[in-house]
Amino acid sequence: MRLAPLAALPDPMVTTLSAGALRYSVATDFTSVWQVLLTGSVVNEFTGRGVDFELRTDPTSLFVRVVSDGGFAIAGCPELDFPPTPGPSILVQLDFQASGYRPARQLVPLPSAGPWPVPWPPVLLRPLPGVLQGRITQDVTPSVPSQAPACLPRTRRSVRFFCEPPCSPMPPPARPCAKSS
DSSP states (O other): OOOOOOOOOOOTTEEEEEETTTTEEOSSOOOEEEOEEEEEEEETTOOOEEEEEEEESTTTTTTEOOOOTTTEEEOOHHHHHHHHOOOSSEEEEEEOOTTBBBBBBEEEEEEEOOOOOOOOEEEEEEEEOOOEEEEEEEEOOOSOOOOOTTTTEETEEEEEHHHHTTOOOOOOOOOOOOOOO
């Protein structure tokens, strides 16, 4: 009696798929279930409104979903994404980046055996500082003229401040300062 080569024996755990001239063998020995592991939001530190942002994770095998109002969810397959650890939780690093905001990094402890999803408190992103410029427009007067809405009396002079767009349009051309007598 002659035995067939090992490759010729049918394997119930392997499926062969064809796509054009290519053939693929797919092992079906493991079934993974993706679960939402963490949910949270990212907000402006001063206004409390949601921020459009990018999120990167470590481990990088986790799936990240970000929505436009600042919410996010992280999903994965715990059996594959997290190595077996003796402790009760695994640390996941989250790196948040948004245009016009300082980046933030947080380490989140996720339970190694659930329950999931873990709700995370809002991540506060601080806006980058704006540019503030000014010039002396006139000597100090008893009252601030209504024509100059941003004049602020300061050390015997009125100073007009403005910030770069989109805060406000550029100021009008400088007028010569009136000298007090």
